[in-house]
Amino acid sequence: MSEMHDTLVDFVKVLRTADIKVSPAETLDAMQTLDIVGFEDRQFLKNSLSLVLSKNPEEKEAFEDCFDRYFTFDKFKPSESGEDSDSANDDHFDEDGDFDADSNQQSQQGGKGSGMGGGQGGGSEETEEMEALSPSSELGKLLLEGSRTDVMVQMAEAGREVEVNQIVVFTQKGLYTRKIMDAMGLKGLQEEIGELQDEGGRPQNQLAGRLKKARDQLREAVRDYVEKQFMLHADESGKQLREELLRKVKLSNLEKRNFKDVQEIVIKMAKKLIAIHSKRRKTFKRGQLDVRKTLRNNMQYDGALFDIKWKSQKVDRPKVMCICDVSGSVSNYSRFLLMFLYSLSEILPKVRSFAFSSDLGEVTRLFDQNNLEDAMAKTMRDYGNGSTDYGQMLEDFRRHCMKDVDSKTTIIILGDARNNYGNPKAEILREMYDKAQRVIWLNPEPKSSWTVGDAEMKKYAPCCHQTEVCNSLTHLERVVTNLLRVAR
Amino acid sequence: MAIKNEDKLKDVEAIQENFGSLDYICSLEIATAVFLAYHLEKPVLIEGPPGVGKTELAKTTADMLDLPCVRLQCYEGLDESKAIYEWKYGKQLLYTQVLKETLGEILDGAKGLSESVTKLHDFGDIFFSEEFLEPRPLLKALKEEESCVLLIDEVDKSDHEFESLLLEMLSDYQLSIPEIGTVKAHPEKKPLVFLTSNNTREISDALKRRCLHLYIPFPEADLEKQIVQARVPDIPPRLNDQLVAFIQELREMDLKKVPAISETIDWARTLILLHTESLDPDLVKQTLNVILKFQEDVETVHAELQGVTSRAIKAAPNA
Numbered sequence: 165m166s167e168m169h170d171t172l173v174d175f176v177k178v179l180r181t182a183d184i185k186v187s188p189a190e191t192l193d194a195m196q197t198l199d200i201v202g203f204e205d206r207q208f209l210k211n212s213l214s215l216v217l218s219k220n221p222e223e224k225e226a227f228e229d230c231f232d233r234y235f236t237f238d239k240f241k242p243s244e245s246g247e248d249s250d251s252a253n254d255d256h257f258d259e260d261g262d263f264d265a266d267s268n269q270q271s272q273q274g275g276k277g278s279g280m281g282g283g284q285g286g287g288s289e290e291t292e293e294m295e296a297l298s299p300s301s302e303l304g305k306l307l308l309e310g311s312r313t314d315v316m317v318q319m320a321e322a323g324r325e326v327e328v329n330q331i332v333v334f335t336q337k338g339l340y341t342r343k344i345m346d347a348m349g350l351k352g353l354q355e356e357i358g359e360l361q362d363e364g365g366r367p368q369n370q371l372a373g374r375l376k377k378a379r380d381q382l383r384e385a386v387r388d389y390v391e392k393q394f395m396l397h398a399d400e401s402g403k404q405l406r407e408e409l410l411r412k413v414k415l416s417n418l419e420k421r422n423f424k425d426v427q428e429i430v431i432k433m434a435k436k437l438i439a440i441h442s443k444r445r446k447t448f449k450r451g452q453l454d455v456r457k458t459l460r461n462n463m464q465y466d467g468a469l470f471d472i473k474w475k476s477q478k479v480d481r482p483k484v485m486c487i488c489d490v491s492g493s494v495s496n497y498s499r500f501l502l503m504f505l506y507s508l509s510e511i512l513p514k515v516r517s518f519a520f521s522s523d524l525g526e527v528t529r530l531f532d533q534n535n536l537e538d539a540m541a542k543t544m545r546d547y548g549n550g551s552t553d554y555g556q557m558l559e560d561f562r563r564h565c566m567k568d569v570d571s572k573t574t575i576i577i578l579g580d581a582r583n584n585y586g587n588p589k590a591e592i593l594r595e596m597y598d599k600a601q602r603v604i605w606l607n608p609e610p611k612s613s614w615t616v617g618d619a620e621m622k623k624y625a626p627c628c629h630q631t632e633v634c635n636s637l638t639h640l641e642r643v644v645t646n647l648l649r650v651a652r
Numbered sequence: 653m654a655i656k657n658e659d660k661l662k663d664v665e666a667i668q669e670n671f672g673s674l675d676y677i678c679s680l681e682i683a684t685a686v687f688l689a690y691h692l693e694k695p696v697l698i699e700g701p702p703g704v705g706k707t708e709l710a711k712t713t714a715d716m717l718d719l720p721c722v723r724l725q726c727y728e729g730l731d732e733s734k735a736i737y738e739w740k741y742g743k744q745l746l747y748t749q750v751l752k753e754t755l756g757e758i759l760d761g762a763k764g765l766s767e768s769v770t771k772l773h774d775f776g777d778i779f780f781s782e783e784f785l786e787p788r789p790l791l792k793a794l795k796e797e798e799s800c801v802l803l804i805d806e807v808d809k810s811d812h813e814f815e816s817l818l819l820e821m822l823s824d825y826q827l828s829i830p831e832i833g834t835v836k837a838h839p840e841k842k843p844l845v846f847l848t849s850n851n852t853r854e855i856s857d858a859l860k861r862r863c864l865h866l867y868i869p870f871p872e873a874d875l876e877k878q879i880v881q882a883r884v885p886d887i888p889p890r891l892n893d894q895l896v897a898f899i900q901e902l903r904e905m906d907l908k909k910v911p912a913i914s915e916t917i918d919w920a921r922t923l924i925l926l927h928t929e930s931l932d933p934d935l936v937k938q939t940l941n942v943i944l945k946f947q948e949d950v951e952t953v954h955a956e957l958q959g960v961t962s963r964a965i966k967a968a969p970n971a
Contacts, residue, residue, distance in 0.1 A: 187861050193692065200691045208664065211684040216692075219857075219865040220699070455741050456733070463748075 168203065169195050171320070174329065175234050176217070178396050182230050184223045190216060206235075233396060299375060301352035307378040315382070319389055322347035328390060329397045340390045345383060353379060426637065430500060433641050434507030483514045483572055485565065489579030490543060491521040491552045497608045497635065499540055501578050504640055506531055516565075519543050521550030524560035554583045554620065558592040569599045576643075578606045578634070581614070581621045588620040593627040603627065606634035606643060655799040655841055657717045661690045675882040676705070676712040679875060685866040686713060695822045695845035697807075697860060700868035702850055703912025707805055709868075710846035714801035722796070722843070723803045724789040726810035732817055736827055738786045744779060780831035790821055791835060799841035807859075808849040815859050821845075822862045871913065873900050879913060884920040894931045895920055897967035899943065901960050907952060911943040919943050933961045 172194055176186050193216045201212045210231050218227040299305050306318060323329075326343040353375065360372035457473035465471070488498030502517055516528045525547050531539045569575070575596055597603050605628045607614060607621065614621035625631050632643055660670045667683040686709075689696045698706040714721035724735055758775050762768040778784070787795060793802040804818070821827055822845065825837040837843060847863065849855055871879065876896045880887060887895075895916065903910045911919075919942045928935060937957060944950045953960070 185857065187857075189861060193694070196692055197688060200688070207680070208684065211681050212688055215681075215685050215688055215696075215864040215866060219697075219860040221867050224865075224867055456739060459741060459744070 167317070168198060170324070172198060174324075175230075177329070178230050178234055179217060179227065181397065182226045184218055184226055184230075186217050230396075233392065236392060299356060299371065301349065301356040303349035303353040304356055304375050304378075306348075307353075307382060308374065315385075318348055319344065319382075319386060323389065323393065328393045331390070331394050331397055337387070337390050337394060340393075341383070341387050344386050344390065348382075348386075350379075426500070427503065429637060430503050431507050433637065434504060483516075483568075483570075484574050484576065485516045485518070485569070486576045487518045487520065487524070487557070487561065487578070489521070489552060489577075490519045490548045491550060492548070494578065494580050494608055495544060495548060497606075498578050500637065500640060501576070501606070501634075502527075502531065502540070504644055516568075518561070518565075519547040520557045520560070521547055522553035522556045523547075524557045524564070526564075551584055552579075552582060553586050554579070554581065554624075555587040555589040558589045558596075562592050562595065566595070566599070569596060571599070571601050573600045574602045574604065575600050576604045576606065577628075578608075580607055580609050580619065581605075581624055582618050583620045585618050588623050590620070590623040590627055593624055597627045597629070602629045604629060604643070605631045606639075607631065608635040609633070655717065656719060660716055661687060663687065670716050671712055672882070674712050674715055676708060677875060677879045677882050678705075678709070679871070682709065682866065682868065685864055688864055689844060689846075692864070693825075693842055695847060695863045696866050697847045697849065697855065697863035698866045698868060699849045699851055701870065701910075701912060703914040704868045704870060705913060706848040706868060707803065710801055710803040710848070713844060713846070714803075717801070717844075719798065719844075720796060720800045721803060722789050722793040722800050723805060725805045726807050726814070728809060728811060730810050730814055734788055735814065735817065736788050736790045737829060738788060739780070740784045740786050744784050747779060747784070782832065785829075785832070790818075791827055793843045793845075794821075794825065794827060794835055794837045796843065797838075797841075799838070800843045802843045802845045804845065804847045806850060807847045808852045808855060812856065815856050819858060819862065822859065870903055870910075873897065876900070876913065876916060880916060880920050883917045884924060886924050887920050888929065891923065891928060891930060892920070893967065894964045895923070898931065898936070898960060898964035901963065902943070902953065905952065905956075907944070907949045908946045909944075909949065915943040931961055931965055933957050936961050 173191065176191050176194070179186050194213055197212050197216050198209070201209055203209050210228070213231070214224055214227050218224045299308055306315060310318075322344045325347050326340065328340050328344065331337070331340055357372050357375050357379070360368040360375070454473045458469060458471070461471050461473055462469050486501065488502060489495075490498050498519070506515070516526065517531060518524050519527050527539070527543050527547075530542055533539075534542065593603070605621075605624060609619070611633055613619065614625075621631070630646075632639070634640060634643055659666075661667060664680065664683045664687050667686050668678060668680070671678050671683070685696050685698075688694070698709060700706055711721055759768045759771055762771050785791075789802070793800055807815070807818075825842045826834050828834050870876075873896050876899070877892050880892050880896065881889075899911055899916050899919075919939065922939050922942050923935075926935070926939070937954065940950055940953060940957075944953060
């Protein structure tokens with residue numbers, strides 16, 4: 165059973181790379197399930213594990229896929245000779261039973277077919293002779309005498325030994341095939357074949373022939389096995405690698421074709437943040453008499469109820485105002501910031517977004533009504549690509565929005581603070597700084613160029629609670645996490 | 653575990669059959685979930701669109717095992733005093749009154765304050781004791797002598813805090829009451845717990861981790877026919893075929909709310925009442941409001957009524 169458990173752990177690893185969250189506790193549950201269910205009935209096992217391991221419809225779909233791909237052991241064709249009788253053949257199949265991927269019947273047919281092919285077209289007298297000679301090397305014995313399941317188990321074990329699940333690129337396939345063959349004892353087998361051929365003699369040659377055939381079939385099977393492992397492990401880790409890279413790459417360097425991936429990552433990050441933070445948010449509620457508290461508190465007054473306690477919970481909803489520079493140079497960054505904030509709508513119910521090049525405009529409604537793509541496009545059309553004027557923006561903000569800023573508001577400004585040598589009007593930012601809970605300035609440029617040329621960061625920075633370099637998704641994530649921590 | 657009628661849960665086929673005899677036709681996945689829930693002693697979280705029989709599954713399980721079904725309907729604002737326990741405040745107040753009157757007798761002969769406090773302590777305190785405890789569904793389910801089926805309905809409607817309250821119950825089958833201690837279920841007779849969710853919000857991972865997760869989708873045509881046959885035995889097979897074909901096609905359309913099994917059954921009953929032998933467009937038009945619950949949907953379907961009906965009629969071979 166413990167071997168099965170190992171397999172299961174491996175399987176769980178595969179599930180995780182396929183984005184199914186499986187906790188150790190769930191793995192333990194799965195083992196327990198395996199003990200109860202057994203693995204005779206493939207469909208039953210699949211249903212059961214699906215119940216334990218995958219926890220939403222998308223995961224269930226991914227699970228089915230992984231299960232089918234992982235538990236596929238039908239490609240190996242046993243090389244018993246035709247005389248090895250059908251009943252023996254059947255036995256082998258019963259042993260590994262329904263655990264095979266394809267329906268039992270199919271693999272049985274395949275097995276029989278190859279069994280015939282493997283037969284050397286000889287009569288029964290040859291069989292007797294051959295039986296007198298049996299292979300001496302371990303692998304040879306296994307191949308000619310062991311059942312198909314045994315071979316598969318050996319192969320899987322060898323695979324584990326050489327850590328085939330570490331395979332990353334497809335050029336390694338040959339290498340791992342070799343390694344697995346070696347681990348299974350190819351050398352012994354080769355030597356035996358060589359010896360047999362040297363000895364000459366008809367039975368020896370017969371046996372050598374059979375061994376060779378078996379070896380080739382095994383190689384074929386191992387290659388298939390490695391191929392599958394590659395599909396299972398490398399494909400996903402390739403994706404992980406890509407995601408990892410995309411997180412770190414500068415947002416402005418992102419290419420159009422990567423946008424979709426990035427969007428996925430953004431949503432994933434946002435989900436994570438939601439999971440971390442949403443549980444602690446409380447809503448305000450008052451008006452229900454808390455009888456227990458009241459009684460407790462009034463016990464000291466002889467049970468006369470005059471100090472009445474109400475059920476109340478803390479109010480705690482951050483207001484976020486997000487002002488994004490959408491002039492050509494920084495539009496990519498604002499795009500992702502807005503995306504991020506919108507994905508967070510579950511925990512940040514009050515996000516107001518503004519966009520500007522020179523004149524400030526509110527795009528909250530636009531974002532509510534359109535999907536991200538359209539909203540971004542419309543924002544760019546309406547506000548984008550003008551020459552930047554931070555002074556005008558702040559002026560507009562003071563006129564329209566200053567009254568909504570209170571001590572619970574967090575203001576995020578995203579821009580490079582390059583003002584084309586216009587009036588920066590930092591005093592308005594100072595006013596915002598005084599009224600708001602926090603003012604955060606995210607600047608996509610590296611800190612060294614914050615004061616170079618027409619950049620006004622030097623004037624703006626003192627009027628912000630926090631200034632940050634922000635030019636990759638990792639940065640964004642950190643900023644938003646901090647924001648949530650404070651806003652809570 | 654050892655509960656009443658345990659043999660009815662001995663394997664998946666048996667469960668399916670026993671459900672069948674109670675007119676609950678279920679797929680293999682559902683039966684597997686019930687089987688594992690019992691043998692792994694784990695709660696089942698059931699998700700799926702409304703009207704596919706999530707709540708019904710719990711109730712049928714209770715019926716099948718002949719166990720009481722304790723139900724907790726979740727809603728926003730549900731808290732421990734409604735889900736777990738509440739003190740009987742009125743009686744507690746009376747008790748303090750009684751205590752006050754007998755205070756003289758208790759303290760009789762005590763010298764000094766410390767001595768009277770000691771005497772008071774010795775007297776024993778039942779202010780917070782099971783006598784004054786009003787069990788609510790969760791606690792009731794734990795205390796059930798013969799085990800029971802606990803149905804926590806629409807758990808997604810409750811607050812995040814309530815979910816955390818459930819965790820102790822779901823993983824260890826116990827509840828902590830600060831004043832008294834921990835109440836545990838009989839180790840051999842743990843309740844079978846079903847939680848249902850319509851997925852109006854994401855259930856937390858902590859809760860999901862403790863449960864088996866069963867997703868019940870809309871049934872395939874064959875299964876749905878069986879269900880209708882079981883629930884509305886009078887229905888002629890041909891009408892059944894047409895009806896199910898019609899509903900299955902509706903589910904492919906862009907509707908606000910697609911008809912679920914419960915609507916199919918309602919519709920079947922309606923058609924029987926109207927002595928229908930076979931679908932025709934007029935009749936469908938008149939009874940459409942049984943399966944569609946939004947005027948917009950009704951209008952959408954009206955436009956394509958003729959086509960859908962004739963396809964549905966064609967789908968069923970003439971009897």
